[in-house]
Amino acid sequence: MASVNEAWRQRSLAAVWHPCTQMKLHAPDGAALPLIPVARTEGVWLHDHEGRRYLDAISSWWVNLFGHNHPAIRAALIDQLNTLDHVMLAGFTHAPVVELSERLSALTGLGHAFYGSDGASATEIALKMSAHHWRNAGRARKNRFVGVAGGYHGETVGALAVTDIALFREAYAPLVRLGATVPSPDARSAQPGESAADVAERAASALADWLAEHHEDTAALIVEPLVQCAAGMAMHDPVYLQRARELCDRYQVHLVLDEIAVGFGRTGTMFAHQQAGIRPDFLCLSKGLTGGTLPLSVVLTTDAVYAAFFDDQVARGFLHSHSYTGNPLACRAALATLDLFEQTDALRHNVATGERLAAQFAPLSNHPRVRHARRQGMVFAWDVSSSLPDFARRYARHALDQGLLLRPIGHTLYAMPPYVIDESEGAFLAAGALAALQATLAEEEPSSALALQGVCDGV
Secondary structure, X not given: OOOHHHHHHHHXXXXXXXXXXOHHHHOOOOOOOOOXXXXXXXXXXXXXXXXXXXXXXXXXXXXXXXXXXXXXXXXXXXXXXXXXXXXXXXXXXXXXXXXXXXXXXXXXXXXXXXXXOOHXXXXXXXXXXHHHHHHHOOOOOOOEEEEEOOOOOOOOHHHHOOOOOHHHHOOOHHHOOOOEEEOOOOHHHOOOOOOHHHHHHHHHHHHHHHHHHHHHHEEEEEEOOOEEOOOOOEEOOOHHHHHHHHHHHHHOOEEEEEOOOOOOOOOOOOOHHHHHOOOXXXXXXXXXXXXXXXXXXXXXXXXXXXXXXXXXXXXXXOOOOOOOOOOHHHHHHHHHHHHXXXXXXXXXXXXXXXXXXXXXXXXXHOOOOEEEEEEXXXXXXXXXXXXXXXXXHHHHHHHHHOOEEOOOEOOEEEEOOOOXXXXXXXXXXXXXXXXXXXXXXXXXXXXXXXXXXXXXXXX
């Protein structure tokens, strides 16, 4: 008789198509990566049906901030469900969406909020809004986009146009109107004697050259500030954002900042771009917006952009919608999440947590096969020298054996745990991450040459 876990695995394989996954990896005949049925969650832990638990060291695709099943967010959702579950936002409004928009505006200095369902839809909204703005301003020629090498902004067709991850865009290339790409300020590309700031300046110079030639056709530049997550947690100096802002102002190009993954305290400040002292024209937020409980995204923009759509003609309005735009339950979860930042002094608390985790990760950071050990706030990353082309897959399996949810990107191992991870949980994570690394490297052929690039088979 099949176990409870196995029964749920089989039912899922028969009925569910899982995201960003080669389903054959989960096939029942000796699966390379077995599906993990989750029965309940609490704090940093995922529990299966048979008493095994896994520390969620990547916050379930970077969405969870204050731990799973947080009582304050849960209480807010129950209260909201007792009064208003959903109403269309076209022609109607409600308190949660108004209050959330007001609070996000106060936090960012951006005046109007347009809501979607997920990160990719936020990217689509920002790109469409930018191009439509220029059209309304009498400059319809400005309808192209430029992104940074290695950038990732979602997997819908519009978002893929500015995503520079081959795995995600090659299969759908015939459907995509590709944007241009400029060099990344990734600090790992530093030449001898160069600092991270030097790399950022060099990348900014390349951006300046590109915009000088193409600004008349360019609506917007899109950037993930400070950390390009899907590019292997590529981190850069804030000076790149300062130069990008100056160049976008000079050439009249919108600056779109994708903080879908890095917003809400991940990098040490509430929003990553604040470390550069700049303000974007568009700010895309999702993932941590609801504390990891419900799907919601938002694009914040300036009063000047909003004014370009304010007109008697319907065709000059922003022609975009989602059925669940501004869902009251999701907005209420987001309000509860913002409350937790204030009530727990989360940003200050994260400074101590990040330093503690960095010390606990020291044996991993100092491992002889690790390169570019790095941290930005509560984001940790290590590049691993390994001959295994499927390093990520093998490592993920060994991590599960250690009771950890860790999914490397290519040969980059990273951790992005919920902010509530305590000292003993941090020690468990650090020890297990190192043990999984040693177990994975033990599977190499003794004579194999080392490599730093592997197969990127998902994030």
